[in-house]
Amino acid sequence: MRSDVHSEKVLFRLAAALGALVFVLNPASLEWVAQIHRDGVFILGNLLFILGVLGLFENSRAEIPLEPWYCIKLLLAPIIGTLLVWMARPYWVQIMLLSSLLVSIPFALSIRIRKGFHGRRLIAAVMLGVLISVQFCLARYHTPFEPADVALQSAISEEGTSRGATLRGGTSGESTSQEVAREGHPYFWRQSSWLPGAIEERFFRMAIARRAAMTQGGNTLVDTDRRFNSAGEIVCYIPRALQLGLFSPLPELWGGQASTPAMTLARKVMGPITIGLYVCLLGLVLGVYQLRRNISVWMMLGLCFIGILLFALAYPNIGTLMRYRYGFYMLLISFGVAFWTNFLLHSSRAESPQQSRT
Numbered sequence: 001m002r003s004d005v006h007s008e009k010v011l012f013r014l015a016a017a018l019g020a021l022v023f024v025l026n027p028a029s030l031e032w033v034a035q036i037h038r039d040g041v042f043i044l045g046n047l048l049f050i051l052g053v054l055g056l057f058e059n060s061r062a063e064i065p066l067e068p069w070y071c072i073k074l075l076l077a078p079i080i081g082t083l084l085v086w087m088a089r090p091y092w093v094q095i096m097l098l099s100s101l102l103v104s105i106p107f108a109l110s111i112r113i114r115k116g117f118h119g120r121r122l123i124a125a126v127m128l129g130v131l132i133s134v135q136f137c138l139a140r141y142h143t144p145f146e147p148a149d150v151a152l153q154s155a156i157s158e159e160g161t162s163r164g165a166t167l168r169g170g171t172s173g174e175s176t177s178q179e180v181a182r183e184g185h186p187y188f189w190r191q192s193s194w195l196p197g198a199i200e201e202r203f204f205r206m207a208i209a210r211r212a213a214m215t216q217g218g219n220t221l222v223d224t225d226r227r228f229n230s231a232g233e234i235v236c237y238i239p240r241a242l243q244l245g246l247f248s249p250l251p252e253l254w255g256g257q258a259s260t261p262a263m264t265l266a267r268k269v270m271g272p273i274t275i276g277l278y279v280c281l282l283g284l285v286l287g288v289y290q291l292r293r294n295i296s297v298w299m300m301l302g303l304c305f306i307g308i309l310l311f312a313l314a315y316p317n318i319g320t321l322m323r324y325r326y327g328f329y330m331l332l333i334s335f336g337v338a339f340w341t342n343f344l345l346h347s348s349r350a351e352s353p354q355q356s357r358t
Contacts, residue, residue: 052078
């Protein structure tokens with residue numbers, strides 16, 4: 001019996017190791033490893049944060065001893081991860097704070113189902129409170145983005161535009177021409193009536209970030225006609241953003257001329273690699289279905305999808321998107337690789353006793 005348990009652990013660790021190797025050795029990592037960027041710090045910070053969040057949902061039975069690694073993981077991993085993200089990209093701390101608040105909902109429900117605080121769950125609750133407090137303090141140091149041109153503030157809403165035309169005493173023809181001119185402005189924004197102002201501001205920032213990314217040019221820009229002039233347009237674009245975030249580079253970028261000969265060669269290499277990543281995504285789907293009752297898997301999936309979706313909305317340049325999404329995307333790919341490895345190892349192990357009998 002012990003040998004079976006030991007062999008199961010060996011197979012599990014081997015599958016996990018192969019998944020981690022794919023994370024490190026994927027040629028797409030050259031997008032950020034070969035350049036001077038802060039992506040390495042950002043990726044490490046998010047992985048530590050996700051590790052700490054997953055630790056919240058471990059077994060909370062009182063008879064299970066509290067190992068030092070468990071306490072260190074809950075205390076240090078998410079807080080250090082938040083600090084690393086804050087040093088690399090301060091604006092992302094606000095998203096981590098929102099993610100922690102969302103995680104607190106299923107965490108509270110799981111406590112209610114398990115009938116109160118016991119052992120690990122009490123420590124996890126304290127650590128979640130400390131994490132949210134740290135993230136809130138760091139998020140306050142982030143300076144909100146403001147357009148360089150102060151006059152653009154009047155173009156944020158249609159109400160402000162119409163009021164300005166009325167105060168100037170312009171005719172209807174003048175008002176129409178001014179409206180058309182404002183709508184042609186890169187930062188024109190139609191304010192929604194169904195969103196609070198704080199949330200509306202976040203959507204507006206995302207639209208500005210997307211417009212700024214478009215002005216930088218590049219041979220891998222997609223959907224340049226989508227300007228995001230309102231929160232409703234961003235919401236309607238979410239399915240397309242998920243497609244780009246999960247399946248980029250799409251087949252039209254597997255060939256053709258790039259900006260440099262090296263990037264042209266990279267396009268030809270990325271075609272077969274992307275097909276392999278699609279197979280890993282299939283393994284992700286099968287693995288999630290197999291572990292559908294494990295809330296930690298859903299937490300990991302949700303946190304990764306949030307990161308991929310937001311970067312796909314804000315960055316229409318596929319090369320930039322691949323670099324920014326790497327930590328979240330490759331965590332999903334590694335999960336898929338681990339599933340296929342575990343599946344193949346168990347299949348070969350099941351066939352070997354049959355062959356020995358024959």
